[in-house]
Amino acid sequence: MADIHLDPKKRHDFVLLFDVWQGNPNGDPDAGNLPRVDPETMHGVVTDVALKRKVRDYAQKVLGLPIFIQSRVALNTLIKQAAEEKGIQADKKRASEDLRREMCRRYYDIRLFGAVLSTGDYNAGQVRGPVQLTFARSIDPVFPWDVPITRQARTSEERMETGTTEMGRKPLVPYGLYRAFGFFSPYLAEDTGVDRGDLEAFWEAMTHLFTEDRSASRGLMAVRGLAVFTHENPKGNAHAHRLFDLVRVERREGVGAPRAFADYRVVAPEAGPLEGFPGVHLTWLVRPETLEVLTPHGG
Numbered sequence: 001m002a003d004i005h006l007d008p009k010k011r012h013d014f015v016l017l018f019d020v021w022q023g024n025p026n027g028d029p030d031a032g033n034l035p036r037v038d039p040e041t042m043h044g045v046v047t048d049v050a051l052k053r054k055v056r057d058y059a060q061k062v063l064g065l066p067i068f069i070q071s072r073v074a075l076n077t078l079i080k081q082a083a084e085e086k087g088i089q090a091d092k093k094r095a096s097e098d099l100r101r102e103m104c105r106r107y108y109d110i111r112l113f114g115a116v117l118s119t120g121d122y123n124a125g126q127v128r129g130p131v132q133l134t135f136a137r138s139i140d141p142v143f144p145w146d147v148p149i150t151r152q153a154r155t156s157e158e159r160m161e162t163g164t165t166e167m168g169r170k171p172l173v174p175y176g177l178y179r180a181f182g183f184f185s186p187y188l189a190e191d192t193g194v195d196r197g198d199l200e201a202f203w204e205a206m207t208h209l210f211t212e213d214r215s216a217s218r219g220l221m222a223v224r225g226l227a228v229f230t231h232e233n234p235k236g237n238a239h240a241h242r243l244f245d246l247v248r249v250e251r252r253e254g255v256g257a258p259r260a261f262a263d264y265r266v267v268a269p270e271a272g273p274l275e276g277f278p279g280v281h282l283t284w285l286v287r288p289e290t291l292e293v294l295t296p297h298g299g
Contacts (some may be wrong), residue, residue, distance in 0.1 A: 004230045005283045007204060008130075008194050011231040012184035013240040015247045016051075016136070017288065018119070018209065019177045019261055026050045034144045034171045044091060044176045049182060051133050051209070056109050058205040058212050065201060067113055076120030080283035082106060083122040095125030103127070104192045108215065111192040112202060115263075130188035133204065136180035139249050140258055142173040150271035172219060181244055186234045189278055190258045197297015201227070207285050226286040227268065237279030267294045 026046040036045040054241045059065040068078060082102050083090070095118060097113075103124050106109050114129030147170045154160045203226075204260060209220040229243040247268040251256035255263045266288040284291075 004281050005280075006196050006200050006226040007230070008189045008196055008199050009186050009234065011186055011236050013229045013231075013243055014184075014206075015183065015225065015227045015244055016206065016209075017177065017225035017249065017266070017286075018136070018180075018223050019175065020173060020218070021175050021220040021260070022172055023133060023221060024170075024172050024217050025178065025221060027217075032169075033173070034146060035173050035176075036196065037142060037144055038137070042141035042143075044142040044173060044178060046136040046178055046180070048133040048180075049136055051136065052113055054209050055112075055202065055205045058208060059108055060200055061212050062278070063106040063192070063201050063204070066106060067109050068227050069105070069109055076122075078107075079103065079117055079120055079122045079124055083124075084294070088122065089192055090121040092107045092123055095123045097125070099124040100127060101193075108198065108201070109204050111194050111198055114188075120166070125159060127192060128188055130185045130192060130194055132183045132185075134181045136178040137144055138176040138178050139264065140177070142176040144171065144173060144177070146171050147284075170217065172217075174257075175250065175256065177224070177261060177264055179249060181213045183238070183240060203285055221285050222261075225266060225288040225291075226284070227284060228283045229274075230281045230283065232279040232281075234299075238277045243274075243277070243280065262290065265292055267292050269294050 024035050026036050028036045034079065036044055055071060056067050060067040068075065083099050086098060086102050088096050088099050095117065099122060100117065103117055104127060110127055112129055112131045116126050117124035118126060136168040149168045149169065149170050150165050154166060159166065206226055207223060209223050227247055231237045250265050251258060252263055252265055258264065268291060269282055271282050271284045271291045274282055
């Protein structure tokens with residue numbers, strides 16, 4: 001059962017843990033690109049869109065998979081190209097099922113995440129993807145820090161003559177550990193054509209989420225844990241929230257302001273069939289270094 005998480009005919013629920021050290025994991029354009037936070041609690045937030053962007057970038061850059069949501073070509077142009085190559089006539093009002101299937105076949109991220117394909121002259125309707133992610137939220141409140149910086153380079157001759165020092169700002173959080181949840185539906189996967197290879201590529205991208213997204217502004221980001229709960233029954237053998245509750249993240253006693261992953265302990269079951277949850281198997285794709293094994297009880 002080592003590769004049970006690769007079966008697209010089974011339901012999978014998963015927990016992702018990642019952290020950031022002295023970086024900005026997801027800037028808020030409405031707040032001067034400061035790290036996103038919940039304004040009531042000051043817990044850090046990373047959107048599902050940001051996480052899916054990293055999966056798309058890894059799939060395209062590293063695995064060479066064709067991606068629909070990208071910036072080099074207009075999306076309507078890609079839909080038109082597919083329609084013309086399949087001999088499908090333009091029709092804004094009526095969605096073409098043939099074109100919808102072709103777009104799913106062509107583009108990895110449409111098969112995985114879905115897309116709205118009715119924005120131009122060629123209507124392919126909408127695709128609901130089998131993989132859905134929540135926003136990530138930090139375990140503890142974070143401190144959005146707007147650090148002032150200077151540089152010796154000048155942008156104009158006038159500034160060169162006056163010797164004016166140019167100023168800037170770099171937004172970051174000193175440290176934050178984030179948790180997100182995800183879901184994979186075998187029924188939607190069958191509809192979009194996701195196969196074993198697609199699912200294998202997704203898990204690979206999730207375990208290497210930040211390796212192709214390095215920048216000075218992001219600081220040091222790392223995947224610290226990835227737990228996949230696989231159900232024997234495509235409808236599910238347990239509620240996802242009850243499985244997610246088995247993965248607990250706790251600040252270590254005596255730690256006031258966490259500044260490293262070692263400041264936390266992860267309490268969760270070991271890999272394998274889950275006691276008290278018949279038909280559910282846990283796979284650790286990234287096993288936390290601080291994992292303390294929990295044996296669950298109860299149905």
